[in-house]
Amino acid sequence: MSIKVRIPTPLQKLTKDKADVLAEARDIRELIENLEKNFPGIKSRLCDEKGGLRRFINIYVNEEDIRFLNLDKTLLKDGDEVSIIPAIAGGAK
Secondary structure, three states: OOEEEEOOHHHOOOOOOOOEEEEOOOEHHHHHHHHHHHOOOHHHHHEOOOOOEOOOEEEEEOOEEHHHOOHHHOEOOOOOEEEEEEOOOOOOO
């Protein structure tokens, strides 16, 4: 089962400058473990010390926010596209 993962620019240094990578996983949690195995250091950017997803990381499966699905237990299937989007904050007048 192959999942396409879109990597945001700030994390591409961990994926050898690749914007898209392929991964094998049944759910988001397993996907993160697979990414960590292939791209060491990426998990600590996505997850906190307890293993939960960081607040400022948004993950979408086929353009649906996993916060409205089943969070890191969201199931994946062959051909799914996962986008990792860091939250953007700030701005002043």
